[in-house]
Amino acid sequence: MSTQAGVEPTDAESSVGARDRYTVGSVARALTVLDTVAAAPDEGITVSEIARTLGTSKSTAFSLVRTLVSRGFLREVHPGPRYHLGMALVRLGDEATRGFPLGRVCEPVLLQLSRDTGLTTRAAISDHGYPIFIARVDSPGAIRFHTALGVRELPHTSSAGKAILSQMSRGDVEALIQDTGLPRRTRKTITTLTDLELDLEATRRRGYAIDDEEDVEGVFCVAAHFVDRNGKVTGAVSATGIKLDQSARQIEELGHAVQRAANAVSALVSDSGRRGLML
Amino acid sequence: MSTQAGVEPTDAESSVGARDRYTVGSVARALTVLDTVAAAPDEGITVSEIARTLGTSKSTAFSLVRTLVSRGFLREVHPGPRYHLGMALVRLGDEATRGFPLGRVCEPVLLQLSRDTGLTTRAAISDHGYPIFIARVDSPGAIRFHTALGVRELPHTSSAGKAILSQMSRGDVEALIQDTGLPRRTRKTITTLTDLELDLEATRRRGYAIDDEEDVEGVFCVAAHFVDRNGKVTGAVSATGIKLDQSARQIEELGHAVQRAANAVSALVSDSGRRGLML
DNA sequence: TGCTATGTTCGGCTGTGCAGAACCCAGTTC
DNA sequence: GAACTGGGTTCTGCACAGCCGAACATAGCA
Numbered sequence A, B: 001m002s003t004q005a006g007v008e009p010t011d012a013e014s015s016v017g018a019r020d021r022y023t024v025g026s027v028a029r030a031l032t033v034l035d036t037v038a039a040a041p042d043e044g045i046t047v048s049e050i051a052r053t054l055g056t057s058k059s060t061a062f063s064l065v066r067t068l069v070s071r072g073f074l075r076e077v078h079p080g081p082r083y084h085l086g087m088a089l090v091r092l093g094d095e096a097t098r099g100f101p102l103g104r105v106c107e108p109v110l111l112q113l114s115r116d117t118g119l120t121t122r123a124a125i126s127d128h129g130y131p132i133f134i135a136r137v138d139s140p141g142a143i144r145f146h147t148a149l150g151v152r153e154l155p156h157t158s159s160a161g162k163a164i165l166s167q168m169s170r171g172d173v174e175a176l177i178q179d180t181g182l183p184r185r186t187r188k189t190i191t192t193l194t195d196l197e198l199d200l201e202a203t204r205r206r207g208y209a210i211d212d213e214e215d216v217e218g219v220f221c222v223a224a225h226f227v228d229r230n231g232k233v234t235g236a237v238s239a240t241g242i243k244l245d246q247s248a249r250q251i252e253e254l255g256h257a258v259q260r261a262a263n264a265v266s267a268l269v270s271d272s273g274r275r276g277l278m279l
Numbered sequence C: 001t002g003c004t005a006t007g008t009t010c011g012g013c014t015g016t017g018c019a020g021a022a023c024c025c026a027g028t029t030c
Numbered sequence D: 001g002a003a004c005t006g007g008g009t010t011c012t013g014c015a016c017a018g019c020c021g022a023a024c025a026t027a028g029c030a
Helices: A025-039 A047-054 A058-070 A087-098 A101-117 A159-165 A170-180 A193-206 A248-271 B025-039 B047-054 B058-070 B087-098 B101-117 B159-165 B170-180 B193-206 B248-271
Strands: A074-077 A082-085 A120-127 A130-137 A209-212 A219-227 A233-242 B074-077 B082-085 B120-127 B130-137 B209-212 B219-227 B233-242
Touching: A025 A047, A025 A058, A025 A074, A025 A082, A025 B025, A025 B058, A025 B087, A047 A058, A058 A074, A058 B025, A082 B087, A087 A101, A087 B025, A087 B082, A087 B087, A101 A120, A101 A130, A101 A233, A101 A248, A120 A159, A130 A159, A159 A193, A159 A209, A159 A219, A159 A233, A170 A193, A193 A209, A219 A248, A233 A248, B025 B047, B025 B058, B025 B074, B025 B082, B047 B058, B058 B074, B087 B101, B101 B120, B101 B130, B101 B233, B101 B248, B120 B159, B130 B159, B159 B193, B159 B209, B159 B219, B159 B233, B170 B193, B193 B209, B219 B248, B233 B248
Parallel strands: none
Antiparallel strands: A074 A082, A120 A130, A120 A233, A209 A219, A219 A233, B074 B082, B120 B130, B120 B233, B209 B219, B219 B233
């Protein structure tokens, strides 16, 4: 219950390290290189910049980069040697998604929902209450949201997160919020526990969650949770578009469409006899 | 021109190593772990198995795995600790595809083509003549091909490869075939240079390439190349389905649909003012 | 022509990552 | 239930691999 104590398990994992005595340093460094390159702007990143963010010498960063390049995890783009993520990551990423059958199961549903609504649609799995998006179908329109896959989003600012939270017990929600807090993202972000409880109650009543510019200004989002064969909440389906003063009726229609999609996913999940669908 | 000489650049990259003096061993080992896990069957792989395929001690493999797990590149699935590719690879893979804008550009076109034909559609870029698929839209139907992204396919067994080859000079094609050979995949695979030349000539005449069970038994595939703003061939669009005695008319219609899609990609590529679209 | 940025190469010291052995633990088999 | 056979985990010590720093090459800029 109380948080101030907390035995002392947070000691080692304070910084990025998480060195649990078996961590091999150079590998951890190399992985950090990958993260660094991923976070770099579109035009790529130089060895020197990598060395700076890693806090290592240029020659060390150079060796790591060369190793990653030789295996296709990074690619060198001239001029002025700049590095991008490589083909091997496309390959492994594609393969990794196969490990989450849920994503593949959702895809046709997302496709249909995207066609019906004209919006970008996504599916998230619940990682202890946090939504992690694992599948996406971009809207046919020109507007592109930079919606990353595989990252743990905040539970209280995304509609998918709130759809998941709405099905958790009050105690679990409070415990989760203890950990993560309620950081503000926009002026409309929910920042108090009572407001969150109210919103979750409303979500339960109407059957779908709404994110009205609470995560990103100008972005509107609706989501509904889905369950596995045992009724356990495993994730949510969401549709995202730009905020343009939708009428209450439009929102309701959208909400129901998303709900139908989520139900379809629930059915497909129960259907696919294979247990698994882990996480 | 001649291939037999070849200064001596193939010395070091003989085995998997490619240790160009700056390679850091433990990182290379860790990357091999990722490849190993990726190649493992769906139910995952154990530390011991990894150690065996790596040819290292259990404890070494254990350290590497722990490091990768702590960073989310692998995930542990009980019971009987088995490892799968992790969420970080989904994230980086998704991010990596952003580095190939071509993929994102193609997506709506592939979506449309998939809707029109009911088939799985893909886009490949040409890596020195070899096709590498970087985008895919699965067919809505139940049949799923295991079509991996990011892997270098054989040029002579895939329709995308032949579509690309058909636009290369005879000399370049011969040089390429010298390197890769014409390995047989099915009983219908083209295995002689003259047959290949004939097929490429036919491809040029009709404007699209056909793979009639030449790569996988029972799989039929049609592809057309696309070009960048300078007219340089940068890749191909393909549609894949099961072979079911399509009529000549049906094949022709399919071919033209794929051609239209490829032309659409060419237009979009030239259109998107940004040079880049590298590789 | 300097100046400062980059990438690249080298050699030497130190620390770390490796192997191996020992230890658990769970499931089989007799 | 004992013996056996996998698995995973822990520990120690040594050798060498991986770091750093310094030096060099090169490119852009004032």
